[in-house]
Amino acid sequence: MVSVINGSTTKPVATARLLDFFNVHSEYDGVLYTGYPVIGCPTGPLSIDAIWISKARGVIVFCLEEGRTVASSSLSESQEECYAQICAKLMRSRALLRKRKLCVEVSVVTFMPARANVSEFSTEECDVCNVDSLKEWIDGIEAPIDEIIYTNVLSIIQSVSSIRKGVKKRTVEIENSRGWRLKELEDSIANLDNKQGQAVIESFEGVQRIRGLAGSGKTVVLALKAAYLYAKHPDWRIAVTFHTRSLKGQFKRFINAFVLELTGEEPDWRDLEIIHAWGSAGGGQNEGLYHKFCLEHECVWRDFKSAEMLFGQGNEFNGACSEALGCAKKHIDLYDAILVDEAQDFPPAFLRLCYEMLAEPKRLVYAYDELQNLGFSALSSPEEIFGATKDGTPLVTLADSKQDIILKVCYRNSGPVLTTAHALGFGIYRIPPQGGTTGLVQMFDNAQLWREVGYDVERGTFSGGEDVILYRSSESSPDFLARHSDANDLIMFEVFESKEAQDAWVVEQIKKNIKEDELMPDDIIVINPNPFTTRVNVGPIREKLFGLMIPTHICGVDTTPDVFFDDNNRSIAFTGIFRAKGNEAGMVYVVNSEDCYGGAYGSNALLRNRLFTAITRSKAWVRVLGVGENMRRLKDEFEQVKQNGFKLKFRYPTQDELKQIKIVNRDMTKDEEFEIAFRRDQALQLVKGLKDGKIQKEDLGAEMLEELRKIFAMD
Amino acid sequence: MKLQYKLKNDINEITSALVGRSVIEDQNYPYVKECGGDSCKIGFAGDQMVGLGLSSASYETIYNGFVGGRAFNFMMLDGGIVQMSYIVQGGEVSAHRLAYYPNPRIGSFQEHPDEYDRDDYLTEINERRNVLTLVRFDFDASERSFKPVLHPRSHLTLGQYSRCRIPVSAPLSPVSFVRFLLRHFYSNGSTDFAQILPHGSTYDFDRTLDPVEAQEIHVEVPKIRPIDTSSPVPCHS
Numbered sequence: 005m006v007s008v009i010n011g012s013t014t015k016p017v018a019t020a021r022l023l024d025f026f027n028v029h030s031e032y033d034g035v036l037y038t039g040y041p042v043i044g045c046p047t048g049p050l051s052i053d054a055i056w057i058s059k060a061r062g063v064i065v066f067c068l069e070e071g072r073t074v075a076s077s078s079l080s081e082s083q084e085e086c087y088a089q090i091c092a093k094l095m096r097s098r099a100l101l102r103k104r105k106l107c108v109e110v111s112v113v114t115f116m117p118a119r120a121n122v123s124e125f126s127t128e129e130c131d132v133c134n135v136d137s138l139k140e141w142i143d144g145i146e147a148p149i150d151e152i153i154y155t156n157v158l159s160i161i162q163s164v165s166s167i168r169k170g171v172k173k174r175t176v177e178i179e180n181s182r183g184w185r186l187k188e189l190e191d192s193i194a195n196l197d198n199k200q201g202q203a204v205i206e207s208f209e210g211v212q213r214i215r216g217l218a219g220s221g222k223t224v225v226l227a228l229k230a231a232y233l234y235a236k237h238p239d240w241r242i243a244v245t246f247h248t249r250s251l252k253g254q255f256k257r258f259i260n261a262f263v264l265e266l267t268g269e270e271p272d273w274r275d276l277e278i279i280h281a282w283g284s285a286g287g288g289q290n291e292g293l294y295h296k297f298c299l300e301h302e303c304v305w306r307d308f309k310s311a312e313m314l315f316g317q318g319n320e321f322n323g324a325c326s327e328a329l330g331c332a333k334k335h336i337d338l339y340d341a342i343l344v345d346e347a348q349d350f351p352p353a354f355l356r357l358c359y360e361m362l363a364e365p366k367r368l369v370y371a372y373d374e375l376q377n378l379g380f381s382a383l384s385s386p387e388e389i390f391g392a393t394k395d396g397t398p399l400v401t402l403a404d405s406k407q408d409i410i411l412k413v414c415y416r417n418s419g420p421v422l423t424t425a426h427a428l429g430f431g432i433y434r435i436p437p438q439g440g441t442t443g444l445v446q447m448f449d450n451a452q453l454w455r456e457v458g459y460d461v462e463r464g465t466f467s468g469g470e471d472v473i474l475y476r477s478s479e480s481s482p483d484f485l486a487r488h489s490d491a492n493d494l495i496m497f498e499v500f501e502s503k504e505a506q507d508a509w510v511v512e513q514i515k516k517n518i519k520e521d522e523l524m525p526d527d528i529i530v531i532n533p534n535p536f537t538t539r540v541n542v543g544p545i546r547e548k549l550f551g552l553m554i555p556t557h558i559c560g561v562d563t564t565p566d567v568f569f570d571d572n573n574r575s576i577a578f579t580g581i582f583r584a585k586g587n588e589a590g591m592v593y594v595v596n597s598e599d600c601y602g603g604a605y606g607s608n609a610l611l612r613n614r615l616f617t618a619i620t621r622s623k624a625w626v627r628v629l630g631v632g633e634n635m636r637r638l639k640d641e642f643e644q645v646k647q648n649g650f651k652l653k654f655r656y657p658t659q660d661e662l663k664q665i666k667i668v669n670r671d672m673t674k675d676e677e678f679e680i681a682f683r684r685d686q687a688l689q690l691v692k693g694l695k696d697g698k699i700q701k702e703d704l705g706a707e708m709l710e711e712l713r714k715i716f717a718m719d
Numbered sequence: 720m721k722l723q724y725k726l727k728n729d730i731n732e733i734t735s736a737l738v739g740r741s742v743i744e745d746q747n748y749p750y751v752k753e754c755g756g757d758s759c760k761i762g763f764a765g766d767q768m769v770g771l772g773l774s775s776a777s778y779e780t781i782y783n784g785f786v787g788g789r790a791f792n793f794m795m796l797d798g799g800i801v802q803m804s805y806i807v808q809g810g811e812v813s814a815h816r817l818a819y820y821p822n823p824r825i826g827s828f829q830e831h832p833d834e835y836d837r838d839d840y841l842t843e844i845n846e847r848r849n850v851l852t853l854v855r856f857d858f859d860a861s862e863r864s865f866k867p868v869l870h871p872r873s874h875l876t877l878g879q880y881s882r883c884r885i886p887v888s889a890p891l892s893p894v895s896f897v898r899f900l901l902r903h904f905y906s907n908g909s910t911d912f913a914q915i916l917p918h919g920s921t922y923d924f925d926r927t928l929d930p931v932e933a934q935e936i937h938v939e940v941p942k943i944r945p946i947d948t949s950s951p952v953p954c955h956s
Contacts, residue, residue, distance in 0.1 A: 286824060289824075290824060308834075309831070538741075539740075539741035539796070539835075540741065542741060543738065543739045543740050543741040544739055546738045546739070546741070547735055547736075547738045547739035550734065550735050550738050550746070551735060553748070556738075557744055557745035557746075558741060558744040558745070558796070559744075560744040560796055560797075560798075561744075561796070561797060561798050561822070561825050575745070
């Protein structure tokens with residue numbers, strides 16, 4: 005059976021007939037791409053309608069014709085062009101050349117299913133088939149290739165782009181210095197893997213969801229997808245949006261490079277907008293989807309301050325988007341495709357807003373990571389996000405597997421680093437709070453997700469009350485990410501007696517990194533996870549480094565105009581957790597991590613998520629630092645991870661425990677936390693009074709007792 | 720210590736203090752360059768770009784240009800940039816250019832102190848309700864451009880009014896200038912950032928105000944006095 009990857013097509017009828025053909029004729033194998041690849045030529049992008057790669061018949065290119073008739077000269081012209089471009093693409097790889105000739109045969113045929121009689125179009129130079137004649141034509145091709153060549157061909161066709169991640173120039177002289185090791189890492193991560201390639205190409209005429217864990221390449225995939233759609237559909241209006249403002253520069257760089265590669269030209273930014281989500285007046289780089297929506301629909305636009313006042317703290321964007329949706333009187337098509345990164349950081353109302361801005365068939369692609377949401381509760385299902393029509397049918401379901409893509413290979417963090425991040429993020433080794441039966445602060449609703457984020461079960465099962473041991477396979481965490489350093493060097497936790505001691509240690513380490521380890525300043529990031537204390541905390545460290553002539557900066561307001569910074573502006577980034585996501589670096593210092601330990605209750609999931617996000621910024625090494633007792637507890641959790649060989653060993657929670665975990669550790673505002681503390685105290689007083697005999701339960705009165713009984717009746 | 724190095728040290732110390740309190744996001748080191756004769760320049764990386772400020776380009780273009788080229792001594796937490804350069808000739812300050820360019824796009828620190836203090840990532844989403852003001856203190860001891868009242872030796876320009884030259888009584892030291900900025904443009908009502916500044920060196924600048932200018936509204940720069948710890952009144956510096 006042929007595996008099919010459906011790209012975006014402008015010839016739906018012929019494509020469908022071709023797919024039917026391969027569905028029926030299951031004796032063929034190999035891989036079939038439709039609507040892909042797109043090859044940049046001097047005359048503009050060339051879109052290949054379909055290409056089939058198989059071991060028995062090499063490469064077969066299909067030129068599709070929707071209609072019943074076409075000029076025969078243009079037939080042979082398109083065939084010639086496709087052939088030339090595909091061969092050129094293949095020839096770029098030396099692995100496919102033998103004695104200066106391509107060692108895989110490329111055949112081309114025009115497929116015209118609408119025409120009953122194609123023989124009059126077929127000529128010496130140009131084969132034309134319809135459904136009836138295709139099988140015979142295919143069977144006539146004898147062009148077997150061996151396994152290695154087949155894999156190579158697939159890899160070249162599949163590699164949407166060979167953009168290297170690091171464009172940094174790095175001079176390293178000392179063998180095996182940190183700088184040297186980073187250079188090796190950067191050189192290894194060059195091409196996309198199969199799943200990423202599929203995520204880019206696989207198109208669906210509707211909503212598509214891409215789930216991936218931290219470091220799985222979601223941003224690159226989304227950028228490539230945008231470039232691919234733009235290259236295929238120059239008439240579409242496409243928008244790419246994201247939550248972390250500093251991602252804008254990254255998207256611009258990637259998309260610019262990809263479009264250049266796919267079409268031979270730079271994109272027209274009016275048709276391919278890289279745009280903020282909220283946006284404000286003033287146009288240009290301030291523009292945002294929400295702001296645009298308000299303008300088009302003539303609704304009131306709210307800025308952050310007014311939204312906070314109107315809708316409450318923590319509910320600003322949600323309220324603003326909901327209000328705008330409510331106010332819109334009719335539907336206006338604003339975009340043909342919208343791609344949303346970091347969807348987990350947006351309220352569902354924003355995704356609904358995007359949905360509303362789209363023309364049919366509502367091509368909305370949203371990418372997200374379960375554990376990285378820094379403000380909102382885990383992203384709901386599409387049924388919950390998009391709601392239902394009047395008769396109750398959900399507007400969006402992800403029924404087709406093409407609609408729901410999961411990227412489970414992490415290319416940024418090594419196995420030990422990522423496992424540690426997950427262990428702390430979930431509270432796997434956390435000491436249960438007093439009276440609690442489990443230390444977990446959050447857990448996947450669906451245990452299947454563990455596999456989907458790349459964990460295999462070593463022992464046990466996901467049944468409530470049962471022990472289970474999980475580990476990351478080398479498939480989901482490639483070895484080369486961890487090989488370069490000892491596990492104890494990859495990730496370190498340090499407890500300090502005082503903040504001054506911590507700061508002094510960081511300064512010393514950074515000095516060593518720059519002066520001895522051959523690291524560049526922009527190889528280092530320092531993250532302070534608590535947004536309320538970032539400025540206060542990082543000041544002293546930066547001051548000392550300033551004195552040592554080591555350049556640093558704080559990731560603050562977005563002042564960069566749309567220019568690309570060159571290599572000369574290398575400086576150590578100090579950042580709070582919100583802006584950390586636009587960054588990644590070889591060496592990450594997480595300072596004052598004690599703020600992420602959490603308490604018996606209150607926003608624990610959120611705090612642990614911040615620690616997760618901070619740790620997963622690292623491409624190689626992490627130092628998690630902090631002060632005091634809570635930091636010691638965090639370190640203890642980490643020691644357990646190490647002792648268990650960087651595996652997650654825990655008792656899977658029961659249904660009741662799952663419920664409990666969710667409620668106790670949910671996101672709370674400061675007011676709610678205060679309220680809870682206050683009421684708990686009052687309850688404590690009541691219990692104490694009853695126990696001491698100061699009051700009798702009958703004193704509470706029959707009505708009150710009945711109320712209490714009802715509330716506390718356990719199920 | 721030679722004057723130019725006093726100035727450079729002061730700028731370094733100011734930068735260091737402001738970095739320590741996270742009032743500035745990004746910074747450069749000042750340099751001293753001998754310019755032939757007995758004159759030298761104290762400047763900052765990218766200062767060859769300052770001519771951009773006098774061009775007829777829009778403010779946003781000018782600001783973006785400076786930011787893109789990192790042409791500043793430092794950038795404040797709300798994006799405002801500070802540029803300081805001095806020319807020293809014959810052991811005296813013969814010229815200076817002390818400029819402040821606010822961020823045209825985002826609400827200033829004074830408008831939203833809370834959001835800036837807590838590193839709120841949504842600070843950018845705000846309506847800029849206030850008017851921007853550039854502030855520039857220029858000084859030129861030479862007679863070349865001097866015209867009483869019309870072009871005082873030391874003058875203050877507000878905004879982009881090219882003929883706004885408010886007479887100032889004397890050149891400013893780096894600490895005087897930054898203190899002025901912090902006090903009037905970066906106060907959040909509770910923290911006085913001006914207090915975190917170092918005292919800086921003592922300078923003996925001559926009064927350069929022309930008697931005719933003294934008849935008009937002008938800015939008086941107090942003479943630097945050494946610290947008098949017995950006095951309860953905060954010292955000018």
